[in-house]
Amino acid sequence: MRDHHPDWEVHVSSRLDDPDYIWDAGLAHDLSKGMASWDQALHLGVSIRSFRAEALSEFIGHLVDNRPDHASEVYRTIADKYPIFLTRSLDDARSWLRTKARGSERYGLTASSGANRLRPDGIWIKTKIDGLPLPGRSKGPLQVLSINDLMSQPPQAWLVKGVIPRSGLGVIYGDSGAGKTFITLDLALSVARNVPWQGKRVKVPVGVLYVSAEGGSAMSARIRAYAKYHNLALDDLPFGIVPTSVNLRGEDATRVIDACQSMTERGCLIGLIIFDTLNRTMGGGDENSSKDMGEYLDAIGRISDQSGAFILVVHHSGKNKQMGARGHSSLRAAIDVEFEVMADGDQQVLTITKSRDGETGREFVYRREVVSLGVDEDLDVIDSCVAVPGDPGSRKSQKPKAHGKWQVMAYQAITTLGDGASRNAVLEKIGVMCSHVTRWKENALRGIQGCIDGGVFISRGELLFMN
Numbered sequence: 031m032r033d034h035h036p037d038w039e040v041h042v043s044s045r046l047d048d049p050d051y052i053w054d055a056g057l058a059h060d061l062s063k064g065m066a067s068w069d070q071a072l073h074l075g076v077s078i079r080s081f082r083a084e085a086l087s088e089f090i091g092h093l094v095d096n097r098p099d100h101a102s103e104v105y106r107t108i109a110d111k112y113p114i115f116l117t118r119s120l121d122d123a124r125s126w127l128r129t130k131a132r133g134s135e136r137y138g139l140t141a142s143s144g145a146n147r148l149r150p151d152g153i154w155i156k157t158k159i160d161g162l163p164l165p166g167r168s169k170g171p172l173q174v175l176s177i178n179d180l181m182s183q184p185p186q187a188w189l190v191k192g193v194i195p196r197s198g199l200g201v202i203y204g205d206s207g208a209g210k211t212f213i214t215l216d217l218a219l220s221v222a223r224n225v226p227w228q229g230k231r232v233k234v235p236v237g238v239l240y241v242s243a244e245g246g247s248a249m250s251a252r253i254r255a256y257a258k259y260h261n262l263a264l265d266d267l268p269f270g271i272v273p274t275s276v277n278l279r280g281e282d283a284t285r286v287i288d289a290c291q292s293m294t295e296r297g298c299l300i301g302l303i304i305f306d307t308l309n310r311t312m313g314g315g316d317e318n319s320s321k322d323m324g325e326y327l328d329a330i331g332r333i334s335d336q337s338g339a340f341i342l343v344v345h346h347s348g349k350n351k352q353m354g355a356r357g358h359s360s361l362r363a364a365i366d367v368e369f370e371v372m373a374d375g376d377q378q379v380l381t382i383t384k385s386r387d388g389e390t391g392r393e394f395v396y397r398r399e400v401v402s403l404g405v406d407e408d409l410d411v412i413d414s415c416v417a418v419p420g421d422p423g424s425r426k427s428q429k430p431k432a433h434g435k436w437q438v439m440a441y442q443a444i445t446t447l448g449d450g451a452s453r454n455a456v457l458e459k460i461g462v463m464c465s466h467v468t469r470w471k472e473n474a475l476r477g478i479q480g481c482i483d484g485g486v487f488i489s490r491g492e493l494l495f496m497n
Contacts, residue, residue, distance in 0.1 A: 041067045043069065044070045085104055089101055189340050190217070191232075193367070195386075197338055198365075198386075199364060200343070200369065201367075202214055202369040202370075203355035203369070208347075209398060210306075210344050210371045211252070212252065212417035213371060213378065216396075216416070218304055219238075221238055222237060236302060238268065238303075239272070239302070240269065240270070241271075241286070242271055242272065243305065254403055268293075272286075277311070278326060278329040278330065286337075290336075300337055301340065302340050304341075304344065307344045308326070317358065323357060327360065353435050362434065367385050367386070367388065369381065369383065370383045370433060378398070380394040380396065383433035390480070394419070396419060397418060399418055401415065401416055429497075430486045432480075434477070436460070436474055436480070437481050437484070440474065440478045440480075444456050444494055452492050453494060456494055457474055
């Protein structure tokens with residue numbers, strides 16, 4: 031500038047010579063010789079490092095620059111908001127974090143392998159902390175819990191008590207037009223409002239992210255109908271909608287994680303993520319392909335792990351309704367909770383057909399109420415619907431049903447053999463029906479037990495009877 035632009039006027043912040051901003055002694059010397067005009071007003075009033083906590087940034091700066099006295103002085107002003115605990119014990123660290131977590135705040139341990147701010151000092155960490163082990167060396171033994179350790183683990187944490195776990199994966203499926211989205215929306219908005227759903231307590235006040243990949247425009251009318259029916263203003267509800275299809279087998283999985291992080295930074299902790307539907311969020315993948323479904327489940331698992339949210343996927347029934355949701359069997363094997371939606375006269379019945387820790391076979395009855403939303407530009411009436419709890423006693427069909435491939439085969443086997451067939455006879459019949467495929471016996475036994483637990487069969491010793 032001095033050689034090629036001597037006519038230029040240079041104006042700089044009077045704080046520019048601070049070590050945090052400049053490390054070239056020659057430039058600092060040139061600026062101090064009258065090359066520039068110094069102006070306090072040009073200094074940013076808020077630290078670039080952290081616009082939320084300038085004092086914290088100043089404290090870290092003193093630590094990095096090895097100024098312990100200055101760091102101690104600054105820390106006294108922020109100690110109540112940013113407590114520090116020094117320990118070499120991970121167990122002690124976890125215990126301390128638990129005492130500091132407020133309400134439903136999540137806590138954890140993080141480690142940074144970037145250390146970008148230390149590069150000018152010659153410290154450059156090029157590899158991740160959890161890199162691959164050196165040849166011949168393991169990453170250490172697997173964690174092994176004793177029975178006492180296992181017994182002292184906290185009980186199952188619920189998002190909706192007894193129905194939806196705090197984290198994990200679930201599927202709600204049914205025929206087209208069965209009312210899956212209306213019921214799912216009622217569940218999602220109950221969670222966002224932190225009010226009981228179908229008499230079940232919502233345990234954690236969290237936000238909801240709804241990926242409406244099949245009905246972005248229709249979703250607007252459905253939410254307006256919900257608000258009008260319940261006489262609510264939903265403007266400030268912790269509820270976000272993505273009104274387009276996404277490809278979770280591609281880069282969109284990361285974008286969903288980033289969206290959750292963005293909402294969390296704005297004060298909305300996402301605890302429930304809904305993908306409606308599986309087909310429209312699979313990026314054109316084949317639902318029956320083990321490879322494509324495996325990639326989809328990997329993406330779902332990564333989203334759940336990094337967001338801490340429960341993932342609920344809306345899906346369709348297969349061609350044979352008795353065989354459950356369509357697609358590869360790895361989907362049902364991976365999920366924690368499965369719901370089936372079926373029409374029953376003028377009502378819809380939501381049945382828990384699988385639950386790792388809850389109550390399998392539990393039913394929730396809904397009815398759809400039509401809500402008028404006004405008229406359009408042609409003065410035609412605009413209607414939508416809202417799902418509201420129905421009367422379980424008014425159900426037209428109360429008979430328990432078999433759910434899933436193996437329960438259906440168990441049902442077909444005892445239908446062929448007749449009431450009073452032995453458990454072993456039913457088991458062998460299923461083996462013949464499935465041509466003794468890999469792991470058939472384990473799955474068949476699970477199907478028989480599922481029919482017993484769901485009330486389809488009555489077990490009297492080793493004999494089975496239709497209910």
